[in-house]
Amino acid sequence: MPAPSAFQLFGPSALSPVLxxxxxxxxxxxxVGRLLAQGRPVTVLARRAAPDLAARGVRFITAALDDTAALRDACAGIHTVFHVAAKVGVWGRYDDxxxxxxxxxxxxxxxxxxxGARVFVHTSTPSVVYNGRGLAGADESLPLTTRCPSPYPLTKAVAEREVLAADSPALRTVALRPHLIWGDDDPHLIPRVLAQARRGRLRIVGRGRNRVDMVHVENAADAHLLAExxxxxCAGRAYFVTNGEPVLLWDWINHLLTALGEKPxxxxxPLCAASAIGACCEAAWRVLPLRGEPPMTRFIAAELAKDHWFDLxxxxxxxxxxxxxxxxxxxVALIAHLKNQG
Structure with a gap:
């Protein structure tokens, strides 16, 4: 009989602490909510504390990811690290x-x-395999990107490579690549789409028939718990995580807008025009003291126009x-939630 693995000996239980x-x-x-429901002791490292989570017994370390002293404190006594935090966005200084x-x-x-942590689950992104082309039924055999007009995929690709290379019998590592996380209380994707639509700034890029995978936030949480x-x-490997139901992106957006009483x-x-506009915007944001992200970039143009769906x-x-x-x-649940919010 083979010897038990480190994870079998020290695997998660109701008392296994997590970060x-x-x-x-x-x-x-x-x-965090799912882990608390399991009775797990939870430490959170974030830039700001959340009083509602603290009231439920969460231990908070308030710090940035580059605070090495805080990271050491946060990892003390931890069995599993769920590394969800990242600097996200399509524009900004590469160094940041x-x-x-x-x-x-x-x-x-x-x-x-x-x-002495035993498990490290890293939240990566499908954009680590960006290659400038559409991705239809892509699987994990695609190479990590080394050329991309956005610093986010480039730096996430480097991070994923290092996480998987760090896998060992003592610390097992895995990377998950959830695509376009959405659901109730989404503070990013859906609010941005609605805001741009209400300002009349949304345009269908390309033919508007591109198929795109998304993942509901609860499904993404499931995948993280299953990875642990x-x-x-699964140690030492990366996995795409989606709903497994590619949608026609612009049809889905217009269905959502229509259901909320907005104009579709x-x-x-054309994609070529959007890419040219994106390149001009990028140049302007590099030279001029302009705040925020450009309204269009070459990376955004490609994401809005091309297929992005994955083999599960x-x-x-x-x-x-x-x-x-x-x-x-x-x-259906999202529409009801947004209507209830007014």
């Missing part, structure tokens, strides 16, 4: 993204090893992952 970086964010908060996404992840790995539970089967998007712009075979096989909340079910 969630970015535990006050959209996905991180859902994950590198500091948070690469140096922060590197320091967190070192702290986890130093304190099945770490012996009808105006169109590996996640189903190794994690036992199966999306619980369908696109239809989640969309």
């Amino acid at each position: 969630v970086t970015g535990g006050t964010g959209f996905l991180g908060r859902r994950l 993204f590198h500091r948070a996404n690469v140096l922060g992840t590197r320091a967190l790995l070192a702290s986890a090893r130093a304190h 539970a099945n770490i012996d089967r 998007v009808a105006r169109r712009i 075979s590996a996640a189903r096989r190794d994690l036992g992952y199966e999306p619980r909340i369908s696109m239809a079910e989640g969309t």
Whole structure:
């Protein structure tokens, strides 16, 4: 009989302490709630504390990802690290993204090893395989990107590579790539779409028939918990995580807008024109003291116009992952939630 693995000897139980970086964010908060429901002691490292989570017994370390002393403190006594935090966005200084996404992840790995953590679940992104082309049924055999017009995918690709390279019998590591996380209380994707639509700034880029995978936040949380539970089967590997139901992106957006009483998007712009506008915007934001993100970039143009859907075979096989909340079910709930919010 083979010797038991480190994870089998020290695997998670109701008392196994966990650290969630970015535990006050959209996905991180859902994950924290699920862990608390399991009775797990939870530490959260985030820039700001959340009184509602603190009231439920969460231990908070208020710090940035580049605070190495805080990372060491956060990892003390921890069995599993869920590294959800990252600097996200499509625009900004490469050094800022590198500091948070690469140096922060590197320091967190070192702290986890130093304190004897057993599992490290890293939240990556499908954009780490960006290649400028559409991705239709893409699987994990695609190489990590080394050329991308956005610093976010570049730095996340470096971080993912280092996380997987750090896998060892002492600390098992895995990377998950959830695509376009959405659901009730989403503070990013859906509010941005609605705001742009209400200002009349949304345009269908390209033919408008591109198929895109998304993942409901509860399904994304499921995948993270399954990765921890099945770490012996998935350690050292990366997995795409989606709803497994690619939608026609612009049809889905227009269905959502119509259901909320907003005008559907009808105006169109060719991909080549959107890419040219994006390049001009990028140049202006580099030279001029302009705040925020450009309204268009080459990366955004490609994301809005091209197919991005993924093969879930590996996640189903190794994690036992199966999306619980369908696109239809989640969309109905989202519309009701938004209407209730007024």
